[in-house]
Amino acid sequence: MRVFKKYGASSALTILLLVVWETGARLLDMKFILPTPTDVVLKIWELRVPLFLEHLPATFLIILIGLSLSILFGVGLAVWMSINKTVEKTFYPLIISSQTIPIIALAPIFVLWFGYTIWSKVVVTVLITFFPITVNTYDGLRATTKEYKDLLRTMGATKKDIFFKLQVPGSASYFFSGLKVAVTLSVIGAAIGEWIGAQAGLGYFSRRMMTQFDGAGVFAPIIILSAVGIFLFVIVSSLEKKTLKWRKTE
Template sequence: MKRDKKKSSKGLPCLVILGFLLIWQGIAMWIGAEYILPTPWQVLQKLWELREPLLFVHLPATMGITGLGLLISLVFGILLAVFMDMNPTAERALYPLIVASQTIPTMAIAPLFVLWFGYSIWSKVLAAILITFFPVTITIHDGLRSTKREMEEYMETCGASRWEIFWKLKVPWAIPSFFSAVRMAVPISVIGAAIGEWLGAQSGLGYFSKRMMTQLDGAGVFAPIVLLSAAAMLVVWVVGKLEKHFVTWRKEL
């Protein structure tokens, strides 16, 4: 019975994707204008025609920006989350600033990054960091705070120091939150990188999509977007596999 449920749950995403593609196909055929909304088949054809520049030039450029922005966000997000967990005063002081950073529209401030750093990689990396830093920090911070107070008090009565409680209790407890933060940050980091490329770049999928828009090539606009979505889903899938490998104590649904 459980196996049947697992099989049906695994097939459900395929049915949802198929349904989405059919709706997309129907709407595109109803509009009848490729430069506005191409059909999925037209996008696949464009992906095949442009496979070499997309796969070997623009995809590596965008994923490089995404990876660097995600890495910096994770490092500083973890450090800040630990600092706030250790220091309640710092948490009260910094938490509003972290929330305020997320209210800044990326599209509004990204042109400033281009003005400051030009078309270098750092203008795009900063856009990716801006959009990912908040969810990474807050998710990991909530994971550190999710330990039960009774368990902390028990370790204290056993003579455990503050650092022992942190490493032996809070860190293992927060590992699932860390993987959740990574899974959540990957897609939005991709969005940040694409926004940065859209506003000012010489390579990347966001840049290529903008270039195709100036040529009124609808399939050319959608092709890099589809490729970027597929790359992000692949990375999220890999992160999920790593989580299952390292977080063995989590109950599988």
């Protein structure tokens, strides 16, 4: 009953949109442009072997490497900026400025630099996911109130104690908020990189189907990419709930 109350409205809306899509696509009868959801599902089943055994693992590997690097360097830079004002003034404007550059315009350059290897796609993924992780973690580290810090100092706490016992727990929820944004963006980053230049992957497969005017073939990997994004978001949300059991949520 709780699950129905929580997801009933969104499930009903999803079903309604699928019905509208199915009906509209059948009325237009232009499958090479707008296939029906049924056609897409049948295409996924028809191409299940190359999609799930060849292209999905290639895309998933890009996502995992890109996210891992973003977490490693993003959290590290956020911590560095929080403890050093010079570093903050140096890097923070650059981090903000990096988001004004259209990543899709840089993707071909990375292909020229790294070729059709996995690293051209990983760099695109890192550039997209680095920002939310870094900024959210940095904001979380700065969100600690001065009163709490003063209280710990009066109790004899060192800077190390304040960082690990106050700032790190306080910034955990900020970090997970940034990570939930990053995991969904990582799917987009991997797909963009594969679309520009790759030899395998769901983005590459979608582009290949487009050259064959196969509408259902174009949509099939897109649906799988969406499912991957939802799957990763659910994993991060579950990890957040288990890690932050002390936090009271509605």
